[in-house]
Amino acid sequence: MSLANYVPLVVAVLVLLPVALAPVSNRADRVVTRFAMSLFGGYVSDVGRRRAKRRQLLRAAHLPTTFRIYAAKTLLYAALIALAGSVLATYVIWGGLELLAIDPETIRTTLPDQLSILATFGGVTVVSLEKLFALLLVAGGTLGTAGGIFTYWLRWYYPRHIADQRADRIDVSMPQTVAFIYALSRSGMAFPKVMRTLSENRSVYGASADEVSVAVRNMDMFGMDMISAIKTMSRRTPSEGFKEFSENLTSVLQSGRNLSEFLHQQYDQYQDEAEAQQEQLLNLLATMAEAYVTVLVAGPLFLITILVIIGITVTDTLPMLQLIAYFALPIINIAFILYLSTVMESMTGTNMSDDNTEGPSELTGIRRTETVRQDGGGPENRHPNVQRLSAHRRFQWIRTRIGQPVQTILDRPITLLWVTVPIAVAVTLWRLPEATTGGQLTAAGVDDLFIQAGLFVVGTFAIAYEIHDRRIEAIEASIPDFLDRLASVNEAGMTVVESLDRVRGSELGALNQELDRVWADIQWGSDVDTALRRFEARMRTRTVSRIVTLVTQAMNASGDLATVLRISAAQAKADRRLKRERRQEMLTYVVVVYVSFGVFLVIVAALNNVLIPSLPEGSVVPNATSEAAGSIGAIDTVSNLGTINEEAYTLVFFHTTLIQGVLSGLVAGQMSGGDVRAGAKHAAILLALSYAGFIIIL
Incomplete structure (x- = not known):
């Protein structure tokens, strides 16, 4: 050609x-x-x-x-x-x-x-x-x-x-955004400044803050007045709820009505809508959980049973079982996890970026003891002390992470994988000769090595993440009480620094240690804004970020923070209540996943240990005559059946159970915790049960 x-x-x-x-x-x-x-x-x-x-x-x-x-x-x-x-x-x-x-x-x-x-x-x-x-x-x-x-x-x-998609994200973030606007307006901040502050915190308040940034851009870059900018913002937004809020806000600003009263009404309205929306999402998650158990747990089990029976009576179905175990189950489960992530993202979003924002990265405002030479202003011409400080800041994150490994792992559990994965790979390669019999690798030996390595990696990560998650939960549970106490002390006439010093001495559970670190930053010369920002960087959760952003911005507007703090406390309580209701609702389906997997394991064990070993040694079924073959649809393969490869079927059953256990555990954790990483503990438990079960039955 x-x-x-x-x-x-x-x-x-x-x-x-x-x-x-x-x-x-x-x-x-x-x-x-x-x-x-x-x-x-x-x-x-x-x-x-x-x-x-x-x-x-x-x-x-x-x-x-x-x-x-x-x-x-x-x-x-x-x-x-x-x-x-x-x-x-x-x-x-x-x-x-x-x-x-x-x-x-x-x-x-x-x-x-x-x-x-x-x-x-x-x-x-x-x-x-x-x-x-x-x-x-x-x-x-x-x-x-x-x-x-x-x-x-x-x-x-x-x-x-x-x-x-943007409309959905805007609708979800509206309660927190309206609470932010309401609190800052009550603190005495001018409304254009409120809008600019909100647009500067888009990473915290999401898509609704992106919409406000459009109005801010029109005011700052094109000289548009505030009313016209808000009208333009309402016309181009994809969210009907945000459009209605913007139009009502324009009417209030033009008519001279009480802005705080309007925002308070909108705040209560969006809180009710948030509860109704969570109810809808819980119903959707319940439907998805039932569909998962039916289609991806009971469905494969039913299909495997049918294929085994067909393999016994008609023709070899081992390739089809392998296709289901190694391709169909992983692909469908991963697709379900990705879809579930898009649904849970609109409800949760508790994990912030892992970027460490402690302290400024630029060396601005540093007093130089020696002027640079006139032949250039590059880094090599700066004073040696400035160069040392610059190098110290560049490598500070390495010293912090390596110098305090336990604290680093508890703060960022994902960093544990950088240690456990290389260890698991090295140990597996070192033990690989143990999986050989007669100079050749055996499937059972290789499976043992990989499963034990997987249990080590997933299990250690699950422990670290569980400790981290429980610590974050305990701190977030104490935040509403902390804000209420801080508001009470501030109402008594104390400054923000004095209020922090007084409140940190009270009993606030897991939050006490963090408040001590905040107070230590203040004693070492940091202002309250920087100390709270470092607290936000250590927590990296949306709840803490919203509260810190609101409090720091309100401090810049006024020293009277009592009203803002009580609004923040009410918002934190509402978020905690919705999160607690979601976890309680999803706990039932986590139990269902465990029970379904137990049934899956029992039936696979019955097929492997009862049905297949009881077959005749010479052939699967007696040789059929041509008349019998014609009676079942002219299938002449019945008379040519050989023996079933029991080891191959056992290996497929074993791998199917392992894959199903890991993926079901990830789904269970994602449904209950809103994050696939929360499923690591369930995946480790189900993987261990599968491994122990086949060790016992084989």
Whole structure:
């Protein structure tokens, strides 16, 4: 076959290459944009009802592009995909004709007897030019047109999908955002300053703060007044709830009504909506839990039982069992975990970034004892003390983590994997000769090594994460009481520093140690703002971040923090109550997962130890006569059955139980704790039960 035959395919790949590189390369994106604008820029326009709606979707999705550029690139992508689809259809027809030209006798000798019917389609060696041209035209036009239409639809569906996701995130973050606005407005801060403060804390308050940042940008960069900026913000938001809140806020600001009273009403309303939304999400999680137990626990068990029976009576089903164990179960479970993560993300979000934000990283404001030379201002020309301090700050995180390994692991359990995984790999390789028999590796020996290594890694991580999680839970449980006491002391006339000193002496459980560290930072010269920020960096939870952000911003506005602290305490109590209700609701389904896995383990053990060993040694079933074979649908494989490979079936059962145990444990922890890492303890327990169970029954 000549290389010239592949020229169209190469050309199609080269044409699509800039399109594939555009999302990851700015240069390729510029080339595609210029080419699209030169071809379709004069055609597209934002005039028209549908195009205005699409322009609104692009703004709601916060995509960094204009309507004309996005529409022109959409048309270019659709045209290129249509062209590539036509070329691909040509090669598909070409390959199909090559297969049809194979001699029927060659097909019969190559394929199994069950597929010998395909030989009737072979031997087509000649196709007329007219038929070939019509076939290529129809196939190319069909596949190319379908690809172009699908690409065009997908490009315009994407901003709608992003906007819908943003709307969900905005609705979820509204109670905390309104509480933040209400508290700062009560502290005496001007409302434009409240909006700017909220936009500066988008990492804490999420998508609703992103929407407010649009209004702040319009005020700061384009000189728009506050009312017009809020109106623009309400028009472009994808959330109906946020739109209603913005429109009502505009009316209040224009009419001169009491802003604090309006925000208090909105705060109570969104708290009620948060409870109703959690009820809906709990019902959804309950449905998903029942579906998981039915489809991914009971379903595979039923399917495995049926396949074993078919393997006993009709034909070998071991490849199908292996396909289910090694591919179907992991893929479906991982897909379920990813989908469950998207659902739980709207409800939880307790884990913050692991970035350590203790102290400033820049060496600004440091007094220099010697001026730099005039021949340059690079780092090598700075004073030696400044260079030493800079080097100390660069490597401080290494000293902190290595110098206090236990504290590092308890603060960030994920760092434990950097130690346990290399240890597990090294020990497994060192013990690998133990898994050999007669100079060859055995499946049982290799399984033992990998399972023990997995138990070590998952088990140690589960212990560290459980200690970390319980500590965070204990601290967050004490925060509402701490805020109430701090508010009471502040109402008595004490300053913030005096209030912290007085409150830290009371009994606040696990929070006392952290308050002592906050007070130590203050005694060593840090201001209250920096000390609280370091406390936030140590906790890395959204609850603590919201409270610290609110308190520090309120301190900058006024020394009277009692009202703000009580609002924060009420919000923290509400969050704790919703979280506690979710865990109690999901505990039932965690028990169901354990019970279902126990049933799974018992039935697999019965199949392995009772059913299969009781089969005859010579054959699975007695040799059947031709009449008997004809009575069951002309299946003549019954008379040719050999012995069942019991070791292979046992190995598949063993691996299926291990995989099901680990994945079921991860799902159980994710449903109860809102984080897949919380499932490490369940995965370790179920993995140990599976391993111990097969050691006993084998």
